Amino acid sequence: MSRKKEKKIFFLDMGMFFINNGMTNYWFFVVKRDPALCDPAATVKRAASQLLSYSFRCPGRLHLFQLCYFEQPQLRRGGKMTINSDLQRLFTEKAQAVSAHVQVVADRQAAFDYALELCERRRRDKGDAQDDRVTIAAPALVKEDLELLKSLCKSRKIQVLREGLRDNMRGVDLGCTYADFGIAETGTLVINSTDEDLRLATMISDIHLALLPLSRIRQDASSLTADLQNVMTDPANFTAFITGPSRTADIERVLAIGVHGPLELHILLLEDGQC
C-alpha cells in the first residue's frame, strides 16, 4: 500500500529528534522523563523506533509531538493521548503473526482514509467494468463517524450499509466495526456483537476493518473476566474473540486463509477517543 513509506529517525540530541517519511518531518520533543530511568538515551531510542510503526497525521502545518517517557514509555500529543506501548507492541506483534494487518492511526479521518484505500483496492481486484460498486457495512458506527464515512464515500461509488445485512448474505466488500477490547497476549479483538447486523458484518465481509482504541488493549483474556462476566449477565449476549482472518488447515494441513469468514482482517489502533 502507498501508505507504507520508508521512515527514518534522525536524532539531534536525546531530547529532540525527527522522523522523516520521505515527504514530511515529524518533530518530537522529550518533555518529561522518569528520573529513576537508568538509561534514558536507550529508552528514547526504543520509544522512537516504536514510533516508526505509527501513521502520523497532524491537523495543523506544524508536525510537532511531545514525547513523555517513563518506565513504560508514553507518547502524548495535545495532552489527549496515552499509550502503553509495551502492550501495543505485543498486541501488534501477535496480531501480525496471525496475518492481521495492524496500523496506528491518529484519528477517525485517517481510519476512514484507510478504509477507502481498501475499497479502491477491492474495486481494482474485482475488475468488473459493468458493476464497479463497492459496499461497506458499518452497522455499529456512532452517528458522527457514520456521517464522516458517508461523506467520504459519496463521490466514490461506495455504498454504506447500516442495516439489512441479511439481504447481502453472499458477502459485502468491507465491514467496518469498532472493537471493545484488544488482548495483547494473542493479538485478539473482543467485539460485543449482540446486534445481528454487527455480528453479520464481522462474518460475511470479505475484509473486516476494526477500530481499536489503544487504551483498550489488555494484557490477557483473564484481565477481561469482570467486563465479560458483566455483559454475560444480560438476557442475551454474543461476544466474539477474533484473532486474525478466518482460516483452515483441513486439507493436508496446509494453512489457507478465508474459509467462511473474512479473507483479511485490518486493525487500526486509534490514538484518540473511545469507541
Next chain:
Amino acid sequence: MLKTTDMKSYKKGVQESLENDFLRKAMDTFAVAYRSGRKKTFCDFDFAELAGDIATLKDKAGANLMSLYEDFKAQAERKGIKVHLAKTAAEANAIIAEIGKENQVKKVIKSKSMTAEETHLNTHLEEKGFEVTETDLGEWIIQLRHEGPSHMVMPAIHLSRNQVADLFSDVTGTKQETEIERLVKVARTELRQKFIEADMGISGANFAIAESATIGLVTNEGNARLVTTVPPVHVALIGLEKLVPTLSDALKIVKILPRNATGQAITSYVTWITGANPCLFAEGKKKIMHIVFLDNGRLAMSEDPDFSQVLRCVRCGACANVCPVYRMVGGHTLGHIYIGAIGLILTYFFHGRDKAKNLVQNCINCGACKSVCAAGIDLPRLIKSIHARIQDNDGHPLQSILLGKVLKNRSLFHKLLRTARVAQKPVTGGSTYLRHLPMVLFKEHNFRRLPAIAAKPFRDIWDEIKPEVKDPVCRIALFSGCVQDFVYPEQLQAAVKVLAKKSIAVEFPMDQGCCGLPAEMMGENTAGKEVAMQNVEAFDSNIDYIVSLCASCASHIRHAYPRILSDTGKAAQATAIAGKTMSFSQFLKDVAGVTSEDFTGSNTPATYHAPCHLCRGMGVREQPHSLINDAGLSFLPAAEEETCCGFGGTYSGKFPAVSSEILNKKLDDAVATGAKLLLTECPGCVLQLRGGALMQGRDLVVRHLAEVLAERLK
C-alpha cells in the same frame, strides 16, 4: 469408524493403513511439525502448571455435574433457552429431530461437534427426512465421502488434495483444480448458499458456563458463527462434561486448548453465546434456542473412582498427535469415533466393549500421550485398565492366563526360561540369536533378530562376580528385570563393574522376579499384583537405593507399585521402595557422582535413544547425555530421540507390523546422525533396536549405556 469387531480383521485394517503411502507421509510430517509448533507456543508458559490447573478445575466440575447442570438450566431458562438432558445418544437424537419437526425445519446446517459424531446425529436426522450439511471444511469433506473423522481436530487429515479436488469436481459438476486455496474457496461458495437456505443450525460447544448459561465455541473457520447466527433455530448438543462453573474456568481452558491442539496461541474465533440472541429472521426477532446436554454414561463415569478423570478431557487431540501408533495407522484404525489414546477409552464407554476390545490392545504404552495431555489424564494406565476390565468380562484368552500364571510363580517362570535355553539350540545354531525360527509360522515377527536366552542367567553368575567393596559409600540392590537376567546378563555385569569402581556395595536379591508390567499389559492385573508383592518382599528395607538398568521396570516400580499395593498390608513398604528406585544413569550422576575423570577412550561418535519409560516415565533426560559425554564419546543427538522404538514389550508380539514400522523410523534417525554406535538404557529397546539393525544389515552397533561405560573405565 471401525466396521469389524474381530481381531483378525482389525489387524487387516492396521495392515492396510500401514500400506497407505499418502497417509504415512502426511502423518510423519504432521507428527514432526506438531511437536515443534507445540513447543514454540508453550515457550512462555509452564505447561505442567496449566495442565494441573485444568485437572483441578475439571475434577471439581466433574464431581458436581448435576448441580452445575441445574444452575445452567435455571439461568438459561431465565434467558429464554430451552434446556434438555438426554440420557442416551438415541434420546439426544430424538430430541433434536423433534425440535426440527416443531419448527417445520427442512434444511439443517451443522458446525463441527464430536458429540454429534458420538450420537451419529446426522444419520438419525437424515432418516427422519432432514437435509443435513456439515459446514466445517474437513467435516463436509468426510460427510460427502460417507466417512467418519480420522482426527478430532482435523477430521480429513487422511485425505490428499487430489482426493478432495476429485470429490469437489463431483459435487460442483465442474472440474476443480488441486490448488488448496482454490478448493477452500469452492467450499466457501458452495456452503454459503447452504447457510442462506438453512432452517436450523446445530453446533457443539467447548464450554457450558453455569454461572451465566453461556456456551463457548473454539473454532477457526468461522462456520460455527454462521451456524449459530443465520438460521432462526439454534440447537447446541453438549456433553455434560463441558459444564464449568465460571467464565474464568473456561478462559483457563482457552489458554491451553488451541495451543495443545494445533500449536495456535488461540483459534481465529472464540465465541461466547449467552441467551436467545436477536435474530431478525425469526418470529419475534429472537433466536429459538435449545441446548441438549448429553449424558450417555458420563454421570456414571463421574462416580467411578478410576475413570472420573476421563471427564477432564477437553478434546484437543494432542494424545493422538504424539502417539507413535496413531502416526503409523491413522485415526480410522486407532479409534472408532473418538481418536487416539482418549479415543480408546471413550470408545469403551460410549460405543461399547465390542468396539473397544481390539483398540485398547493397540497401545504401545510409551506414555507420550500422558506427557502432553492438557488435563494430566493418566491415559496409558486407563487403557490398560479397560483392557483388564474387558478380559474380566469376556474371559481371558488362554495365552494371557498362562502368562499370568507363569509370571506369578517365579521358580516356574525361571525354570521355563532355563528349559527354553536348551530347547532353543536347534534355532540358535550356537549363536546368541534365534536364527532358524520356522518363519512360515512367524512371518510377520521376522522384522528383527530375536536374541537367544543366555548360557547362564545373571542370577547364576552373581556369586562368582560379586565384587568386594571396602568402605562402601552406599548400599544398593539391583533390580534386573527378566530380560537382563536371562538374555543380557552382560549388561548387568558391566553395571556392577562401574558401581564397584565408585565404591558402591551392590546386592542382588534372589527372590526378585518379573516386575509385573507385562502382566498388566496383557490385562492380567491379579498376576501383576502378586509379583509386585513378591518383589516388595524380596527387597531388604536397609538398602539405600534400588537401581535398575531397565527403564520399564524402574518406572513400573516407581509409579505403579504404590497404587497396585495400596489396599494390601505392603502399602507402606511399596511406597518406600518406589521412592528408592532409580535408573542406572540417574544413580550414577545424581548419587554416585560419576564424572569424566572416571573414564578414558577415543571420541567415537555415538547417538542415543531415550527409552519411553526413562525420559517420560522416570523423567530422566539429561543424565544419559552427560554420561555419554563423560565417557569421552562424541555425542550426536538423533532426531526424535524421545519417540518410542516400537518395542512396547508384549505389544511388539501382538502388532509386529506396527512395531516394525516404528522401528524403521527410529533406525533411520539413528543412522542419519552418522554415528555407528547407538546407545540406550533399557534392555527392551536394545532387543528391538539391535535385532532390527542386524536384520536390516544396518551399519549400527546397539549397546546398553552400561556396557560402554564399563569398557571405558579408567
